[in-house]
Amino acid sequence: MPPDRPRSARFVMVVVASLAILSAIAFMTIGAKGPWSFILAHRGMRLAALVTVAYAIALSTVLFQTLTGNRILTPAVMGFDALFLLLQTSLVAALGGAGAGAIDPRLLFSVECLAMVGLSGLLFRLLFRGEGRNLPLVVLSGLLFGALFRSLSSFLQRIMDPNDFLVLQGRTFASFNVVDPALIGVAALLAVAATVIVLPRLAELDVLVLGRDRATGLGVDTARLSAIVFAVVAVLVSASTALVGPTTFFGLLVANLAYLLIPSAKHAEVLPVAIGLAIVTLVGGQMLLERLLGFGTALSIVIDFVGGVTFLLILFRSGRR
Template structure:
């Protein structure tokens, strides 16, 4: 994309980026609109879903009034499910922006680090080897797998004279992800019990999620999102290339390692909560970049707002498209695939 290279990013000691995208006042107006949309969709998620419940029933249940069945569905199903979609949207939106900034690759996706595949592999191993079947056990295993996979990718990808270059990290992540996925799928094929236990997790779904998942993942996601904000000026510096960033005083190695850890925490928590959700980390930064330009001072914070819009909106579609609710991972893939094709075509057009 031409906008990714036309701007001089700001890092420590670097000049401020040239204006691109919307004007400042227009940007502020769009940010307010996006925040309002995110809040509105979140509240809508409390009222929309399967079951013959009116808006009045849902409203009363939110405040502790109504029959026990309605209270159970609204307060212990729809509310935590919607809040979990918000948290995962925050995680994937921020992780996507960081990943594209670290690799200087506008088509990079957080899954490129092998985090999702590592989480999946660890959960399968826990189910097969230790007969883990509880939600807490699955989430603990997937977080451990995410960290181990990310550590392995960074360790292998940072070997050699050039260190942890974007190209080496991408190639190492793809290779490691393929290995983890292949072994994980193989284990499920020889152990049907483990396949039955995790098949709903494999497709990425919010169905059946409750407060236990929210209580586990909200802390790492909030901490990871706050840590992502610290990286903003350094990501702008990295956009100039490693040599120029170093000349401007950017500690490239430490920034890349820090960004790598933040992405791992965010993606690991999101994957542990819902399973592998595709395309959100890819398309959210691109949509934001079209409106706000490549400056991470706008890009990264707005991705934290747009991510929940995409996730909650996809979940609402999953609830109403069919009588039996679709996994949200299917909806994001259905939306994201055409977006990816359009982005690739646009990038090729910009290179001509």
């Protein structure tokens, strides 16, 4: 009943937060051998990276789904990951593997973010102008842009030196094992900045869920809000991909689990649960693979498989309605 829903939402948030904390503690302590000063520094850096990536992906996915008004769309489906791949491929093709590796990671990260935001602005003007959001057009345009970016990347990879191609593979394949420490602080600052921008607009985002026309009638500047959210999503996606590489279905998985646990349109409830689930999945999953399975498989492969199955189930469920 309505009086019990807020209490239930708080209970879910507490449980998810507790699981996230336990996952972090287990990641830091299970199988720890040697001086704690080294263990805390080494594992702490990786934990910070995993938490930052989980936070960025969960936040960007929920925001993007609110913007598009659909829960099966993610920034990856819209081609943002393919755009990142094209940027990395173009860089290695132009400068070579050695030249690309010599660039300051923080400078490269900044350039990638600027490029992502600039091109996201172009996508925004193409997809959200005029009479409003045309969902089939959004999906089709996103798939076409993604296919175009991947085709260009594939062409450059075919004419690339084999040694440079190996370097490129290491830069674009999602890996939660090796993280550049120089980028963790920058990505965390971007995540904090995104939070500062989004928090005052949670109420407007709640209204935007009702539809663009209704939100406009209720006094929300939907054009300005959509532009801000789109830019925030682009920055968050670039931050997460720069740290670990593209993760296609991870955001879709944690976002829809959050919607399932919190049947509410309030972002103040959905976002914490989605972020907590993302932390549990990444940190807990990485801990299980490292400590119990001995790196039997890559976490990104497991996540993409489960996320892909979730994506298909959502499509089938939507088609039956």
